[in-house]
Amino acid sequence: xxxxxxxxxxxxxxxxxxxxxxxxxxxxxxxxxxxxxxxxxxxxxxxxxxxxxxxxxxxxxxxxxxxxxxxxxxxxxxxxxxxxxxxxxxxxxxxxxxxxxxxxxxxxxxxxxxxxxxxxxxxxxxxxxxxxxxxxxxxxxxxxxxxxxxxxxxxxxxxxxxxxxxxxxxxxxxxxxxxxxxxxxxxxxxxxxxxxxxxxxxxxxxxxxxxxxxxxxxxxxxxxxxxxxxxxxxxxxxxxxxxxxxxxxxxxxxxxxxxxxxxxxxxxxxxxxxxxxxxxxxxxxxxxxxxxxxxxxxxxxxxxxxxxxxxxxxxxxxxxxxxxxxxxxxxxxxxxxxxxxxxxxxxxxxxxxxxxxxxxxxxxxxxxxxxxxxxxxxxxxxxxxxxxxxxxxxxxxxxxxxxxxxxxxxxxxxxxxxxxxxxxxxxxxxxxxxxxxxxxxxxxxxxxxxxxxxxxxxxxxxxxxxxxxxxxxxxxxxxxxxxxxxxxxxxxxxxxxxxxxxxxxxxxxxxxxxxxxxxxxxxxxxxxxx
Numbered sequence: 043x044x045x046x047x048x049x050x051x052x053x054x055x056x057x058x059x060x061x062x063x064x065x066x067x068x069x070x071x072x073x074x075x076x077x078x079x080x081x082x083x084x085x086x087x088x089x090x091x092x093x094x095x096x097x098x099x100x101x102x103x104x105x106x107x108x109x110x111x112x113x114x115x116x117x118x119x120x121x122x123x124x125x126x127x128x129x130x131x132x133x134x135x136x137x138x139x140x141x142x143x144x145x146x147x148x149x150x151x152x153x154x155x156x157x158x159x160x161x162x163x164x165x166x167x168x169x170x171x172x173x174x175x176x177x178x179x180x181x182x183x184x185x186x187x188x189x190x191x192x193x194x195x196x197x198x199x200x201x202x203x204x205x206x207x208x209x210x211x212x213x214x215x216x217x218x219x220x221x222x223x224x225x226x227x228x229x230x231x232x233x234x235x236x237x238x239x240x241x242x243x244x245x246x247x248x249x250x251x252x253x254x255x256x257x258x259x260x261x262x263x264x265x266x267x268x269x270x271x272x273x274x275x276x277x278x279x280x281x282x283x284x285x286x287x288x289x290x291x292x293x294x295x296x297x298x299x300x301x302x303x304x305x306x307x308x309x310x311x312x313x314x315x316x317x318x319x320x321x322x323x324x325x326x327x328x329x330x331x332x333x334x335x336x337x338x339x340x341x342x343x344x345x346x347x348x349x350x351x352x353x354x355x356x357x358x359x360x361x362x363x364x365x366x367x368x369x370x371x372x373x374x375x376x377x378x379x380x381x382x383x384x385x386x387x388x389x390x391x392x393x394x395x396x397x398x399x400x401x402x403x404x405x406x407x408x409x410x411x412x413x414x415x416x417x418x419x420x421x422x423x424x425x426x427x428x429x430x431x432x433x434x435x436x437x438x439x440x441x442x443x444x445x446x447x448x449x450x451x452x453x454x455x456x457x458x459x460x461x462x463x464x465x466x467x468x469x470x471x472x473x474x475x476x477x478x479x480x481x482x483x484x485x486x487x488x489x490x491x492x493x494x495x496x497x498x499x500x501x502x503x504x505x506x507x508x509x510x511x512x513x514x515x516x517x518x519x520x521x522x523x524x525x526x527x528x529x530x531x532x533x534x535x536x537x538x539x540x541x542x543x544x545x546x547x548x549x550x551x552x553x554x555x556x557x558x559x560x561x562x563x564x565x566x567x568x569x570x571x572x
Contacts, residue, residue: 078540078541082109084288112148114541159550173292176293203242223447224254231278279300287324316540318365326556340355343383382413403443405500413438450463
């Protein structure tokens, strides 16, 4: 029998998920049999290695590059590094000696390999225990401070200067924002290293660094204590350092991270294989840390038509769900994305938006969906923009979305001022409070426009998934299936950092994460109400 308000065909829904799993499987197999320079650096960060040389080059890069040059990375950094560590006080001392050219790495064998492997595993275990402790801290704070009612209001702060971001983020949280997102500096996703320390020179965003994470986390905790509600922090785990940034987020108790299966490929021209390998490890870390991922399907609708390409959003959501589950993420950690981007001049545009939003809600009933406001059709008319944002807020409440990104009426003009944010928060608060639980009363007419539109998008999604499953996901990406842009499997940045694992490959962090029971590891508090 059909289920839900839209009466979706359950057999069609099951077929869609089965096809998504079939399309994802070759990519998952590839990720399981390969590593990248960033995955190896992530192990060193998890083991506690921090800092950089006088020129800002991180010590994790020094060690990983030296191992790659001297013995290769086919067996991972763990055995060569912890073998060499026997002659040095700690990882920082080894890194400094390596940078000075005083270390010769080897691939140990026999008892020496066992000794190095045991020491590396002990270090990785301690690192994961630290992430576990930060997760437990979040759970405790949610219990003692209280969780704001849904939908959570998600607001962006990004001046480029972390010391300017902090007071703006605190002001936004005091004004009612439940989630503060610090946009990353333009171009950081293309850096094959993570900058160190607090930064003040970001462009159109602020650099994602561990110290910046720490400063913002502390600032939001201060506001949480003042207001009596937990304030969530999000950043970006994408680009060439995705696994490392995921580790840093777990270490500094971030709550959400943007982490999409194809965004970096399509919009940043990062090598597809590098992206999928890095993503699997980063999502395993997110799963362990209790972090909710935010996927980026909304971006497709900035380059493709929101009506014609609606089914590509659904297909990407299904793929993100499959990749997330395989990496250990629970449904309540899958902040799948979609957006209110249909041209408002189209007759019935709001009804179309309701159909797409309700379809996402019913396909992923336990997921904390992240709904993005209009951007593509925002203009210099701030009054029309304010009205359009109100319609977006209404659609979010009507269809029971979990996370509403606060829309700005000045989206098409400039980076919003604090006063713009305050007005935008007033808009969404009014709609949320006035409508209350209106989602309970919104039931599309059986066989009506909304139900028929949702049914059509689902059917088109299944048709596309059949082609993707038959031809291969990498081929589909190369053909411009998602977001129009074509990205060949061997193109893009960072491909040289992909390495096939040899027999005897060791990465204790990956081993421990692969062995964890996701249902046991993530039982307990639901991170975001769906």
